[in-house]
Amino acid sequence: QVQLVQSGAEVKKPGxxxxxxCKAPGGTFNSYTINWVRQAPGQGxxxxxxxxxxxxVTDYAQEFQGRVTIIVDKLTSxxxxxxxxxxxxxxxxxxxxxxxxxxxxxxDYWGQGTLVTVSS
Amino acid sequence: IQLTQSxxxxxxxxxxxxxxxxxxxxxxxxxxxxxxxxxGKAPRLLIYDASTLQSGVPSRFSGSGSGTDFxxxxxxxxxxxxxxxxxxxxxxxxxxxxxxTKLDIK
Numbered sequence: 104q105v106q107l108v109q110s111g112a113e114v115k116k117p118g119x120x121x122x123x124x125c126k127a128p129g130g131t132f133n134s135y136t137i138n139w140v141r142q143a144p145g146q147g148x149x150x151x152x153x154x155x156x157x158x159x160v161t162d163y164a165q166e167f168q169g170r171v172t173i174i175v176d177k178l179t180s181x182x183x184x185x186x187x188x189x190x191x192x193x194x195x196x197x198x199x200x201x202x203x204x205x206x207x208x209x210x211d212y213w214g215q216g217t218l219v220t221v222s223s
Numbered sequence: 224i225q226l227t228q229s230x231x232x233x234x235x236x237x238x239x240x241x242x243x244x245x246x247x248x249x250x251x252x253x254x255x256x257x258x259x260x261x262x263g264k265a266p267r268l269l270i271y272d273a274s275t276l277q278s279g280v281p282s283r284f285s286g287s288g289s290g291t292d293f294x295x296x297x298x299x300x301x302x303x304x305x306x307x308x309x310x311x312x313x314x315x316x317x318x319x320x321x322x323x324t325k326l327d328i329k
Contacts, residue, residue: 138318140266147309147320147321147322147323148258148260148266148309148311148320148323149320150311150317150318150319150320162316164316164317165317166317198265198266200265200266203268203271206256206271206313208316208318209256209268209271209311209313210256210258210266210268211268211277213265213266213267214265215265216265
């Protein structure tokens with residue numbers, strides 16, 4: 104069973120940044136994309152962006168362009184999502200999710216989620 | 224690409240057959256997936272390519288459709304099926320989700 108293990112909950116001030124980690128099994132980044140999806144309290148799912156580590160390419164949703172950065176550390180098999188310029192409506196659970204085999208834009212394994220609370 | 228699910232919520236009983244629809248704002252061929260999410264948990268992939276069942280998903284789940292109109296059907300509801308269901312298009316970035324359909328017990 105593939106496990107993606109995310110870092111713990113964070114509380115941040117408006118205007119600051121948050122960096123969430125997602126540790127994957129070794130070798131994941133050779134073949135699979137890592138995506139980030141967020142879910143505000145009581146709301147639906149919102150795709151933020153992804154990284155294709157095997158190509159060194161990222162793809163971000165327009166809404167987050169300029170504020171989000173997704174990177175991977177292949178040595179530690181860990182992906183990171185950093186979101187800057189935090190606002191109260193960035194309060195959400197942030198999930199990492201692996202792209203599925205031949206359908207890399209479909210997500211078969213997910214992290215447990217990381218709650219980010221933005222509050223003054 | 225906008226995805227609109229209907230209904231937004233649905234009450235049903237164990238053993239019922241239920242259908243959830245997802246309409247795309249433009250044609251997406253069969254590039255649609257369905258996920259199930261329970262409270263406090265990550266989503267679970269059920270179906271991709273509009274109708275292909277993910278490994279380990281019970282056969283009471285089925286999907287159909289292409290172009291702009293899609294359906295998820297649960298043939299005989301089980302207690303563990305009460306959850307929120309999301310469609311997702313993977314035709315083009317950003318890979319958007321529907322707003323969700325909450326299925327609860329009547």
